[in-house]
Amino acid sequence: MANSATPAPQKELFGHPVGLYILFFTEMWERFSYYGMRAILVLYLVSATTGGNAGLGWTGGEAIALYGWYTMLVYVASIPGGIIADKLLGQKKTVLIGGIVLVAGHGILAVEEMWAFYLGLALIIAGVGMLKPNISTMVGGLYKEGDIRRDKGFTIFYIGINLGAFLSSLIVGYVGENIGWHWGFGLAGIAMALGLIVYMWGQKYLRNVGNLLSRTERDEGASLGGMFKDLLKSPLQLVITSILMLGSLYYLFFESLPYGLLYIFLTLVTALMLMVYKDLTSQVMKDRYVVMILSFLLVVVFWGAFEQAGGLMNIYALDKTDRRIPFSLPLIGNEVPATWFQSLNALFIIIFGVIVANFWARRKLKSKEASSIFKMATGVVIMGLGFIFMAMAAKNYVPYEHKSAMFWLVLAYLLHTIGELCSSPVALSFITKLAPVKYASLMMGVYFAATGLGNKVAGVIGEFSQGEPMVVNLVASDSEMTQNLQLNDSVVSNQEDFRLAGEVYEENGELHVLEMQTGEPVLDYIQFKNKERTNEVVEILQEENVTVEDPYHVLIDFKQAEDRSGYSGNFVVEEVQTDMEYKTFWGITIFTAIFGILVILLLKPLKRLTHGVEDNEGDLPQQEKFELGDEEIINEEGNNNKNRKR
Missing domain, CATH: 1.20.1250.20 (MFS general substrate transporter like domains)
Structure with a gap:
């Protein structure tokens, strides 16, 4: 080799x-x-x-x-x-x-x-x-x-x-x-x-x-084909896999093709994991395997929250953050590009990587708790706490009146990075310590599957925070668009996409929308695709006591149909969506905190299940510093390279 x-x-x-x-x-x-x-x-x-x-x-x-x-x-x-x-x-x-x-x-x-x-x-x-x-x-x-x-x-x-x-x-x-x-x-x-x-x-x-x-x-190493063949001889594992596969196939054909394929993939991974557990003959290895499964869950939870950075937080930086600075910079002027916030994670890693590594090293030298699973759980909690700042940003945002300050995003990225430096670098290293040698490469693949699943969870959470859009069709004529909706003649003649901002309120159980600048009624020129969603909005406005004196704000993004047959748009009540984002940020904080603290409370029994896999282990400083290059740690732990990550 x-x-x-x-x-x-x-x-x-x-x-x-x-x-x-x-x-x-x-x-x-x-x-x-x-x-x-x-x-x-x-x-x-x-x-x-x-x-x-x-x-x-x-x-x-x-x-x-x-x-x-x-x-x-x-x-x-x-x-x-x-x-x-x-x-x-x-x-x-x-x-x-x-x-x-x-x-x-x-x-x-x-x-x-x-x-x-x-x-x-x-x-x-x-x-x-x-x-x-x-x-x-x-x-x-x-x-x-x-x-x-x-x-x-x-x-x-x-x-x-x-x-x-x-x-x-x-x-x-x-x-x-x-x-x-x-x-x-x-x-x-x-x-x-x-x-x-x-x-x-x-x-x-x-x-x-x-x-x-x-x-x-x-x-x-392990043969995937052989493991699936052995599945046919394992009644319990076969029944569990069959039930999961039937559910996945139902979803594939009757609900959603993408999610159906995802569930089939997860079912196959589950089948492999079941067969690995059955194949283990030592109780020590079975116990360690159980802890490894929990480590995969920590990986999913961590990335499910952390990867809001490229999605929800990215959009938040663009639309709802006041990015103005009191001085002018070459090329960009006095407004920071939204994409620049994406650089904070890498910058903070460079600044704090050694500091966090030294913190854990000193803690270990003092014989204080510094096990891998403790670091991972602590990292999940710290990263989750960063979303408190995003919740504060959502609370600080007032549509068309006041955008949230930049420092909320900066503080959120800071805690996310500190949490990452505690959790991510040690995750794969810890899994390689627990994984049976025969299945080391397979576990590397499952680790990446868990990381990918965490990224998908992040997308689902971000999508949920945006709510189900209300779709409307524009029924105004060209003259009505220019006169009553106050659109520029060039926009109408060139059939360009446009945004319509307005004030929305409820009165006598009915929805009312007024154009922001002119105060002209808008609902005469749009048609809701789903009346039930309209009733839901009316109920929300009633609960919030939204009146003409104290209205909410609405934004309608109109997009020209591909065949140029007319406009359709998404009707978004800004305060309602912001409230959903606020609740989402707090939900992530609460869930990650509870999950991480629960793991910490179970630390002693979990460490017993590892049977001293990290006892008498010398410090490996590189474990504390690598976000994306973790796989080489296998070499540092004395494993043969043939078991390296796939």
Whole structure:
């Protein structure tokens, strides 16, 4: 096996193999492209389809839903990406192909067509899946086992990850918001092309790492086909799997194709997990396996809350945050681009990474509780507390009167990052300690499935916070649109999308909407698609005592039909949606706090179930610092490289 053999002498630079810097710049530009695209994706989706920087005109709920699916699939794709590297191509070639696919994906996104948008996303998912789980492991292969430079090597690599993430939100975010969304997508593609060029140029420094394993080594480990075959001989496991599969198939054919496929995937993962538990013969390993399952739940909960950053919090920064500053900056003026808030996480990681690591190290030296599961649970609680600041931001926001201050978002990102530094870096390391050696690679795949599921949960939560939109159709004539709705002649003649702001209130059980500027009635010119939803809004307004003297505010986003047959729009009562967001932020805080504290209260019995897996363990400082390069920790714990992450 190439990675486990003693590497030949390598050319060095500043005390490290030159290959480290090749991988550093490759990953830096890859993360630049990924996080740059991530920063502008949702904002592009919700931007109006006409105007100087046209988007797709989606609702916030629709945009966040797609974002959830996208980020989930990026992580799930790491599973086949690892299998391709282990069984077919080796890590080095898989990373190369992944880079090429990523360049193609970002490049296609620069084309202003819907087919290009979806194809570009699919290629990015496939490309990241091939590149991400393999390039970090190659870093470990640059060093001999026991080489004390390895920790510093991963630190350098880690800086590249976060440097790329930090710069991309600033640069790609600015270009996307101020020049054009597709220019931003194209810039992300150029960055990935730079990374690919660096990687291809540096192949001579990577000869000893990432090569395909021998056939014997590729055949070692658990066989998925064999495990599913054994399922047919296991009555209890087969019954549980069959019930779950029937439910998934029902959902697939009668409810939702995407969710049906997701449930089928989760059913197959559950079946594998059941078979692993049955195959374990030692009670010690069974107990550790139970704790590992809880660790997966912690991973899902953490990312389900944390990944609001690219969705709900991104939209909040754009629409509801006062981003004005008391001075003017070159290019941006006196208003901070919404995408720049995405850079805070990487910036805070760079600032606080060592501080948090040293805190846990000192705590451990003082013989205080510093186990992995305690860190993970504490991280979930701290991250969840960050949403208190988002709740305060929602409370501070008054539609058309007062936007929330920027410092609420900054404080939220700060606590989210502190929580991440406590939880995320140790999660995979802890799982590798608990996983049976035979199933180590499989558990790496399940870890990524849990991370992807957490991202999907984040999308579901964000979508819920936006509520079910009320759809209306415009029934006004062109003259009525210009005279009564006060629209610009050019908007009407060019059939452009437009927004209509108004005041809404309830009187005698009826809904009333007045145009914001003129006070003219609006309901004469629109038709609600669902009368029941209208009645629900009337009931809410009655409960809130919303009157003509003290009205709420409504925003209607009108979008021209593709066949130019007329306008339809989403009727959103701003105060109602803001209240839903406020409750969502508090809901996340309460749930994560309860879940994390419950795990901490159960810490003693859970640690007993681990049977001392972390007892007498030396400090591994790199475990405290890596957000995206955790998989190499397996090497640090003495596991054979053949069990590395897939």
